Amino acid sequence: xxxxxxxxxxxxxxxxxxxxxxxxxxxxxxxxxxxxxxxxxxxxxxxxxxxxxxxxxxxxxxxxxxxxxxxxxxxxxxxxxxxxxxxxxxxxxxxxxxxxxxxxxxxxxxxxxxxxxxxxxxxxxxxxxxxxxxxxxxxxxxxxxxxxxxxxxxxxxxxxxxxxxxxxxxxxxxxxxxxxxxxxxxxxxxxxxxxxxxxxxxxxxxxxxxxxxxxxxxxxxxxxxxxxxxxxxxxxxxxxxxxxxxxxxxxxxxxxxxxxxxxxxxxxxxxxxxxxxxxxxxxxxxxxxxxxxxxxxxxxxxxxxxxxxxxxxxxxxxxxxxxxxxxxxxxxxxxxxxxxxxxxxxxxxxxxxxxxxxxxxxxxxxxxxxxxxxxxxxxxxxxxxxxxxxxxxxxxxxxxxxxxxxxxxxxxxxxxxxxxxxxxxxxxxxxxxxxxxxxxxxxxxxxxxxxxxxxxxxxxxxxxxxxxxx
Numbered sequence: 001x002x003x004x005x006x007x008x009x010x011x012x013x014x015x016x017x018x019x020x021x022x023x024x025x026x027x028x029x030x031x032x033x034x035x036x037x038x039x040x041x042x043x044x045x046x047x048x049x050x051x052x053x054x055x056x057x058x059x060x061x062x063x064x065x066x067x068x069x070x071x072x073x074x075x076x077x078x079x080x081x082x083x084x085x086x087x088x089x090x091x092x093x094x095x096x097x098x099x100x101x102x103x104x105x106x107x108x109x110x111x112x113x114x115x116x117x118x119x120x121x122x123x124x125x126x127x128x129x130x131x132x133x134x135x136x137x138x139x140x141x142x143x144x145x146x147x148x149x150x151x152x153x154x155x156x157x158x159x160x161x162x163x164x165x166x167x168x169x170x171x172x173x174x175x176x177x178x179x180x181x182x183x184x185x186x187x188x189x190x191x192x193x194x195x196x197x198x199x200x201x202x203x204x205x206x207x208x209x210x211x212x213x214x215x216x217x218x219x220x221x222x223x224x225x226x227x228x229x230x231x232x233x234x235x236x237x238x239x240x241x242x243x244x245x246x247x248x249x250x251x252x253x254x255x256x257x258x259x260x261x262x263x264x265x266x267x268x269x270x271x272x273x274x275x276x277x278x279x280x281x282x283x284x285x286x287x288x289x290x291x292x293x294x295x296x297x298x299x300x301x302x303x304x305x306x307x308x309x310x311x312x313x314x315x316x317x318x319x320x321x322x323x324x325x326x327x328x329x330x331x332x333x334x335x336x337x338x339x340x341x342x343x344x345x346x347x348x349x350x351x352x353x354x355x356x357x358x359x360x361x362x363x364x365x366x367x368x369x370x371x372x373x374x375x376x377x378x379x380x381x382x383x384x385x386x387x388x389x390x391x392x393x394x395x396x397x398x399x400x401x402x403x404x405x406x407x408x409x410x411x412x413x414x415x416x417x418x419x420x421x422x423x424x425x426x427x428x429x430x431x432x433x434x435x436x437x438x439x440x441x442x443x444x445x446x447x448x449x450x451x452x453x454x455x456x457x458x459x460x461x462x463x464x465x466x467x468x469x470x
Contacts, residue, residue, distance in 0.1 A: 020069055146259040387410060
């Protein structure tokens with residue numbers, strides 16, 4: 001992973017002033033500017049609509065800039081600025097009707113570019129930080145990391161490399177790391193091993209355990225599990241060619257939980273943290289799992305493979321069983337799991353499933369507040385029998401062509417201990433086109449919603465689930 005070089009500075013020899021303004025504040029801005037600059041804005045018919053940018057003339061060329069925010073209160077309008085303002089220049093954001101931390105985050109998100117394999121055409125404009133902004137900078141750094149991982153071509157990011165990234169993040173915060181492969185993997189994570197059996201690159205489970213500096217043995221335990229399928233061919237139930245074009249992003253859930261963990265650790269929350277990622281490739285070979293094979297799982301349940309392209313839920317099954325047995329205060333998993341969730345909600349709105357309403361409401365409210373939305377879908381018990389199998393304890397798909405995202409969540413629920421508060425996110429992890437602050441490519445959906453909910457302590461975390469398990 002690259003070292004993130006965010007486009008922010010704490011000092012600069014020369015800066016220009018940037019005025020970010022809404023339509024309601026336009027007249028106040030005009031009254032505050034020198035007459036020549038105010039006259040220029042009037043002549044240019046500046047209206048402060050979102051994304052409208054004008055450079056103010058001065059005796060030496062540029063005297064500053066004015067940028068329209070419209071009525072958009074999200075960080076994203078500021079994402080336009082790093083690549084539209086003059087190349088590499090430093091800017092001081094004037095006070096105005098906007099949140100400074102949100103502006104910093106939006107600026108950083110808009111400056112991102114995946115430039116591993118080509119030289120960028122220009123340097124982003126830099127933002128002068130005039131106050132501490134640790135939280136948005138930590139979020140931006142984590143989002144850059146998630147985007148980098150999701151954007152990395154699959155030939156360069158296989159199971160071993162994804163596991164390396166997990167270990168590197170854990171070690172950077174002093175966590176106790178773990179890496180399980182080969183015979184130990186087959187013993188402890190048999191479903192993960194079965195999914196990766198057909199690939200030349202061996203499957204791995206990687207993770208770490210961490211606690212904040214103020215966290216004792218009874219501190220709340222947050223467990224994070226991620227689907228890390230580095231490329232998904234579909235296996236013997238092979239995808240069509242166009243269905244494989246973005247399958248390097250099928251490890252987007254793993255990247256997302258890793259980003260969440262990084263933000264929580266950077267904030268040094270008084271919690272214990274458990275992270276597990278199943279790093280695999282779903283390929284075709286003589287050793288690959290076949291339709292109607294029966295595989296074992298860590299939970300002890302047997303699963304009939306109704307479709308080899310429903311492999312992500314098999315990877316998560318073992319991870320969820322391990323994590324829920326640790327009796328966490330909250331268990332969260334993230335996965336690019338079903339096309340059905342995208343058909344229902346589209347690419348921008350991740351589906352959320354929860355077995356506890358309080359946590360679901362907390363994350364949904366936090367997501368709305370920080371402009372990282374989620375939408376809850378039901379764990380509809382009436383569809384649970386659809387997973388019945390005549391051969392095994394359950395099938396990995398339903399026998400009916402409906403409610404695919406719900407059925408996948410119900411499958412996962414079979415592996416979560418009943419008393420464990422659990423959130424499952426079925427996300428896209430990708431931007432299909434470039435928008436302000438959201439360049440085309442990998443994206444860290446639900447990261448800020450989850451981190452905001454946890455950091456705000458919406459729900460009491462201290463309870464009897466935190467007793468040590470012996």
